[in-house]
Amino acid sequence: MTPHLRTARGCSLGTAALTAGAVYLGTTMSPWAAVPGLYVAAFLGWCARRSYAAHRRTLVRHEQARLAALGEELLLGMPCCRLPEHSASRAHGTNCLRPPDFADELAAACCAEGFVSRGAHHESACRINSPRSSAA
Template identity: 40%
Template sequence: MTRHLLRQYTAALGALALAAAGAVCIWRGQLGPAAMAGLTVLCLTDIALRAGRRHQRLLEEHEWARRRGAGENPAPLWPCCLLASSSRGRAHSHRCTAPPLHRTDKE
């Protein structure tokens, strides 16, 4: 279990618990706490989704590295690294899967 998967499960469980608490608040007529619980559910759901994507990416990177270590020549992942996706290809991380010739950061 990766830390991202643990974060995903924790955030999802927290969102579920707060959704139940928000429903109870609405049932009792307490709209202020219900609105805060709803906003927190949205934030925790976003955290869970992002952690799930990071976990999946980590698994793909490990599989890519395993295949590379076994002597295969796997195609680069898309995006080649998370830093490249956020910098529009201008910078690459040390875990980048693209060959150095295809990078635009002039390493």
């Protein structure tokens, strides 16, 4: 258990308690009495979510360090994550332990300019030649 997990659980407990208190105040008194409790509950929910994410990042870093200590020869036969099994090894999960292979990504890219600009610009001879939205 990391300190982030303890913080996340405490914030989650506070969120649940404040939400229950706000519902009680909203039904027995004025609905306006519930607003401060709901605001603080929303903030604690946000804090809990951030702490859970930090906990997961810490676990991934520890797993990466453990696998690096095992050596590269053990890692060759070990799958990095579950997503490559379903995507013909073209996609990897966000917590994938394998470092990205830029040579494979460049080979799969439509053109060199599209690879460098992450799809925003393409060469004139590119088969796609349509800029990708920055919102994607």
